[in-house]
C-alpha cells in the first residue's frame with residue numbers, strides 16, 4: 697500500500713517530467729473519460745494531497761500557449777489504492793507494466809510520458825472542484841497545509857478509538873499508511889490498540905509521523921524498506937523476529953475497525969494488520 701511519501705515522490709517525478717509542457721496526446725482507459733482528448737493542453741503542475749494525486753491542466757489559448765485564465769482548467773484526480781502506480785517514460789521507452797493495466801497515459805510534445813497503472817481512482821474534474829475529492833482530508837503531513845495542532849485535535853475528537861486506526865484515517869491527518877502507522881506506534885512506545893485518549897504523548901506521536909515522512913520524502917524506498925537499522929522496519933512485517941530494541945519477539949495481530957464502510961477515498965481502514973513489540977509497546 698503506498699504511503700504519503702511514495703505519492704509525494706510520484707508527484708515530484710511527474711512534475712519534473714511534465715510540468716510546464718504541452719500534451720501531444722492523452723489516453724484515458726476508463727469508460728467515463730474514454731473520449732476525453734487533452735492534446736494541446738498544458739500540464740501546469742502535479743501535486744500530491746495526502747495519498748491523492750492531482751495533475752492540473754490549462755486549456756490552450758488562441759496562441760497555443762496555456763490559457764492564463766483559471767476558468768476551464770481541469771484536474772486529473774487519481775489515487776493509487778493498493779496496487780496503483782504512475783511511471784514516467786522517455787520517448788519511445790517500453791512500459792514496465794502490462795499495457796492492459798494502464799488506466800491513463802499522458803504524452804508531452806517532447807515524447808516524455810506518464811502512465812498510470814492499476815489506479816484505484818481515476819477521474820477528470822474541474823480544478824475549481826478539487827475540494828469535492830480532497831476536501832475531506834485532514835492536514836497533509838507533506839503538504840503546505842500541515843497543521844500539527846489541527847491533526848492532534850482531529851485525533852482527539854474520537855478518544856475511544858484505537859490510535860492505530862485513528863492514524864490511518866485520512867480525515868484526521870493525511871499521508872500515513874500501514875507501514876508508518878506501525879513504525880510510529882513503535883517509536884512512540886504505544887500499542888496500536890491504545891485508545892487515543894490514553895496515549896501519553898499524542899503530540900509526540902504526531903511529530904514523529906511528520907519527522908518520518910519528511911525524512912523519507914526525498915529518499916527512494918521500496919514498499920517494504922523501513923526506518924530502523926539497515927533499512928529494516930522496526931516492527932512492520934517482522935512477526936516472530938526479535939525486537940531491535942529489546943529482543944522480545946515482535947507480535948502480529950489485527951485491529952477491528954469499529955466504523956466500517958470507509959473506502960479508499962477515506963481511511964483505507966480495511967488494512968488492519970498490526971505489528972508491535974509487547975514489551976516496548978504495552979497496551980494502556
Ligand SMILES: [Zn+2]
Pocket residue numbers: 939940941942943944973974975976977
Ligand atoms: Zn521491544
